[in-house]
Amino acid sequence: MDTSSIIIMTLVVFGLVGFYAIGLYFNKKTPLPEECELPSLKCEHCTSVTCSYSEKNRVSIIKKDIKESLKNNKSREGALNE
């Protein structure tokens, strides 16, 4: 195998990994369209447990949100009492 083939091979693989990473980043940044129903409502057909849309993962995210809002509320109450 010559050097140029190795360089092209590396460029192709890393280029495509970069292509995927950029796509993933911009896709995550793009907000969901308005009036779009929660995707998890359609998850009844899917058995994936690792998908970010799955009910279990969504529950953990909601729990995190609740904990954060409770913390914020406590700190606000503390500030008001003072």
Added chain:
Amino acid sequence: MSIANLIVLVIQGMLIQNVILTLFLGICPFMGVSKKSQSAIGMGLAVIFVMVLSSTITFAINDLILEPRELGYLQTIVFILVISGVVQFVEMFVKKTAPYIYKMLGIYLPLITTNCAILGLALIIVKPELEYGYAEMLAYTIGTALGFTLVIYIFSTIRERLENANVPKAFKGAPIALITAGIMSIIFIGFAGLV
């Protein structure tokens, strides 16, 4: 290549070499997303969209970069990365420009990344013995994508009817679905002498 030959390739991809029932690829969405006909259509449309786009890109990469440099052994990893990347960009594009289509396809788009029918087709069309050009590749890909949608829709309508049918308790659910899929596969093997 004449238009008649292209039509033959579409029929070949759709019926004779059906990706699900003859090549046995994409069985996961076939069993998983066929409980309701509405979701089957959604999955089918998403597969048509991504299959045509990703197959065109992978074929071009193979034709212009991999084959001339004798890097054919990279096909699998390159094709997987292309499919995953294309799915991300398609999802983002649809989210921004067509909220209605996103509502319809939204959940099915990420699932396609792990659909082996897409990767399987990308690997089949680059086989050197087939000697496909761009037109033939496109015709065969469109036929395959239509065949996937057709079969998953037919199967979903049968499953909807099976929900209300008087099926023995031991066969309810997955067992009767697998038996149905087997019978459908035998029917589709019968198309072998069509062209």
